[in-house]
Amino acid sequence: MRYHIETERLILRELRDSDLKDWFEMDSDPEVHRYLGNQPVNDIEQIEGAFQSIRQQYESNGIGRWATIEKSSGKFIGWSGLKLVREVENNHIDYYDVGYRLNPKYWGKGYATESCRAALDFGFTTLNVLEIIGSVHEENKASRSVLEKCGLRFVEQFMWNDVRCDWMKITREEWQMQRTLL
DSSP: OOOEEEOSSEEEEOOOGGGHHHHHHHHTOGGGGTTTTSOOOSSTHHHHHHHHHHHHHHHHHSOOOEEEEETTTTEEEEEEEEEEEOSOBTTBOSEEEEEEEEOGGGTTSSHHHHHHHHHHHIIIIISOOSEEEEEEETTOHHHHHHHHHTTOEEEEEEEETTEEEEEEEEEHHHHHHHHHHO
């Protein structure tokens, strides 16, 4: 299945080999990793495995994170979208997670919120999922704000790799009610 989703200012599509260089630029920035519990990458080989893993998720799971492209410039600004999580996290398994990671040059422009809303719409209308989860480092206020603007609500805190995180979710019914209010 090929993905090409357009929002007002973004194109969300499958990752391409040509995106790897821009992803490296994003992931080599220390600010990007501030709340991720890992270090910025130093060479492109460090991200090639993750890059190919996401591309494999399209085949294995029917979904994976998308390249996030700014329409006005045609530039890769990060990744966003849904992921089917197959490993245990916070005592859950086989759930859909919404996420986003953008190059800091594009922070504060509403792109994370715009891509998150598009991912939720895709998940609930195209994939027909019952609920979507978002998890965020407890100190990452900006990311939590994105999830809240998109209708996810706090459920509980949990520990992930020795980091306290917030577990948030939205059900299809909550999402449908939210859409009728807009």
